[in-house]
Amino acid sequence: MKIFSYIVIILIGASCSSDKEDYVPIENAALQFTVPANFPEPSYNVSLNPPTEKGFELGKKLFYDGRLSSDGVISCGFCHIQDFAFTHHTHIVSHGVGGALGTRNAQPLHNMAFMKEFTWDGAARHLDLQPIIPITAEVEMNETFSGIVKKLEDQPEYVKLFAEAFEDQKINPDNILKALSQFMIMMISANTKYDKIERNEGSVFTQEEASGFELFKSKCASCHQGTLFTDQSYRNNGLAIDPQYNDIGRNRVTGLAEDLHKFKVPSLRNIELTFPYMHDGRLKTLNDVLDHYSDGVVNSETLEPTFKRQDGTLGIPMTAEEKLQIIAFLKTLTDDDFLNDDRFSEF
Template sequence: MLQHKTTAFFKPYLARSTISISKTINRMINSHKKYTASLIIFITLQFIAACNGEEVQPDISLFLPSNFPPPVYDISSNPITPEGFALGKKLFYDPILSRDSTIACGSCHIPFSSFSHVAHSVSHGIDDKLGTRNAPPVMNMLWHTTFFWDGGVHTLDLVPFNAIQNPVEMDENIANVYEKLRRQPTYRQLFTAAFGSEDINTQTFAKALSQFSLMLVSANSRYDKYIRNESGGELTAEELEGLALFKQKKCNTCHATDLFSDFSFRNNGIKEDLTVDKGRYLVTLNPDDMGRFKVPSLRNLSQTNPYMHDGSITTLEGVLEHYAEGVLLSETLDTLLQQPDGTLGIPMTSPEQAKIIVFLKTLNDIDFNKDPRFAE
């Protein structure tokens, strides 16, 4: 039926086939000039109304750092708006998403620790139940190719559902979350403001949460400023030595680009028994993926301890020691951690490890952790 309507609407224009298309269009535009004018006035009024509001809208322009590779998430499918971002933020910090209203996304992804669960090897979710893996920081999601330690989710929009229904995280039925949100007039207003309809569904819910997490871009560390030749980007001789060692020891093979991850899945020798957590195997069922986990970024390490997929190493010194002399052999151990002479790990002296740590600390982004736009 829609087709017929469309055809009928354009018939007068189609009929004038002798007139050039541009002439036709000019006529259409002219006839709509007064509507355009009123539309502009309307939009202006909207802006004035917004300015008179109690809160000033935060800057929601998306930060695309020049030292980062091209984004992965298709932002045109979900353009970030002030209303969408505000709604996403409210959802992120609202424990209503959990079964008994005790756990929010922000419970285990805390802003001051780069949206990780600092000082927790694994997180305690609902009823203080423990998970099996360390809550990763939520940052630079725009560039992630997969999500979670095993990469089981392939689009950011589907990430929240996994945590919501997980029995040890939020243990809630998602349809029930929508029901609870629909009962709150505030949420109905916020969804209307963000998406033009108070319809709370999988599309609008997921897109709002994605808008918030997409904004969590961390790329203003001293290292970033150094690379982009910006003021405040001075690195000390020792830090530069650490950077040179980081490359020399080939850390950047896995911790690649200025995202400091190639997002591949690797076994870095934490466990000999790979059946404890089969990692990527659970998603691909490929025996070569047993005990492999996604390479994490190295940004904001000072706020995201403990480290590794199971949170088993508490300090950066411990991490470097692990790579130097603690790597355990198993069937799928990454070949980069097996030297030609049969020794395991990456040969590094203690002073070299210390210098690499000095460099890694230049990746701390204080502005990001304190950004008032993102805090609860």
């Protein structure tokens, strides 16, 4: 699945019309989008925006190009760094144009084709629409699509790439977003130790990891479910309300009282590298996360009922040893092939 299969498609386009005798058909190769054997069907409708060699190359170039921001510096890749599963390493909340501070921790980008909604509160309902948020947000890229189109039209390299990647050959918002999605849907992370075990490819858990997996299944997997490690629901996992941001979470999108302070259950793939943790990056280490679940859960109207124990205390009971076992298991979700995959790197 790591190998792109190239099926050469010759986009004949208008070449049939006889008045364009000098028309040279543009060659573009379809990229095979392969669903890993242990993954569910994608949510992204790949047939509506099938990735091609040129579309992917264009999407990658855009992803790493500061021209998408008003100061020419902040690219998508500025906040989404491959070595850390495309998170903004060391930044508790993201920094955008002019050093402006956001209020949320940059999410990892992997397996986006399998996600139904995007961002911590699900504000974006389609991957093709998601980049509009960072591009236009004042504290992120602070740019407009007309501004970007103008800048790209001045670059012969872009004019050529758009013409090669899309039938209508246009540099427009639609094609910019489609190219970005083609790049992001190819970013599949499915080659961890965990995956190799699940697919019977010869790996085995250590005893500590195996115990951690059992604990994980009983204590965590009700939300961090299945092979994506998220059921894609929105929950309140008992973080104390941060007076600085007072982020209302899912309620911002739905307006429903029952959604106050709920956030999307994050995938835990590559979790070893995506620190700091939680929507506002408040927890530095995986130890801190497990201490939160055992002793730090705070009550509120929308707290997930599973965190309310029968004796009236809150959280998920775990011994120190059990926490270490769970962490050992979580580290089997690190995908070195993905983190070092040249297809996705800037240089």
